[in-house]
Amino acid sequence: MSSKTPYKVLCVCLGNICRSPTAEIVLRHFCDEANLNIWVDSAGTSNYHPNKAPDSRSQQHAKQRGYDLSGLRARQLTTADFIEFDLILAMDYENLENMQLLMHHAQQEYGASQIRAQISLMSQHDTAYPQQAVPDPYYGGEDGFEQVLNQCESSSKAWVNLFKQQMEQ
Numbered sequence: 001m002s003s004k005t006p007y008k009v010l011c012v013c014l015g016n017i018c019r020s021p022t023a024e025i026v027l028r029h030f031c032d033e034a035n036l037n038i039w040v041d042s043a044g045t046s047n048y049h050p051n052k053a054p055d056s057r058s059q060q061h062a063k064q065r066g067y068d069l070s071g072l073r074a075r076q077l078t079t080a081d082f083i084e085f086d087l088i089l090a091m092d093y094e095n096l097e098n099m100q101l102l103m104h105h106a107q108q109e110y111g112a113s114q115i116r117a118q119i120s121l122m123s124q125h126d127t128a129y130p131q132q133a134v135p136d137p138y139y140g141g142e143d144g145f146e147q148v149l150n151q152c153e154s155s156s157k158a159w160v161n162l163f164k165q166q167m168e169q
C-alpha cells in the first residue's frame, strides 16, 4: 500500500442497488475519517439495474445515519475491474463464487500477471459477523436495511483497522 497511489477497493453484491452501494459509502466514510488514501467503488455481479440509483429504502435508512447514497449509479462488475482494483469485497458467498468465475475470465483475457485484485468477503475480518454474508434485503422488510447498515459499519471498521496496520508497515 503506497501513500501516493490510492489503494482501490470495490464492494460487490448482486444488483448494486442495496448492499454494495451502502458498503461503498460506509467504507469510504471510515477510510476518510482515518485519513487513508483509499478509493472505494461498488458494482453488481448482475446487470439487473444498469445506471439506476440505489434502492430508495437503502437511501432512506442510510440517510438516517448520515450517509448520502443519492449520487451513486449501478453498474455491472467487469473483467477489467480485476486489473484496476486492489481488493474486491463480496457481500455474500454466491457473489464471491461469481467473482471467482469472472476472475478466471479476466486471467484468460489479460493474462494472470495482470490481475491485481485480491478477492475476499466483506465480513472477512469482522469479529462481530465472522465470515457471515450480508443478507440480501431486496425482498424483505425494513429490518433488512438496518441489518445491512449494521454489518457494513462493523465490517468497514474491521477493514480500516487492517488497512491502518498495513500502511504502518
Ligand code: 4NP
Residues within 6 Å of the ligand: 013, 014, 015, 016, 017, 018, 019, 020, 048, 136, 137, 138
Ligand atoms: P443487492 O440487492 O444485491 O443488495 O443490490 C438486490 C437488488 C435487486 C435484486 C436482487 C438483490 N433483483 O433481483 O432485482
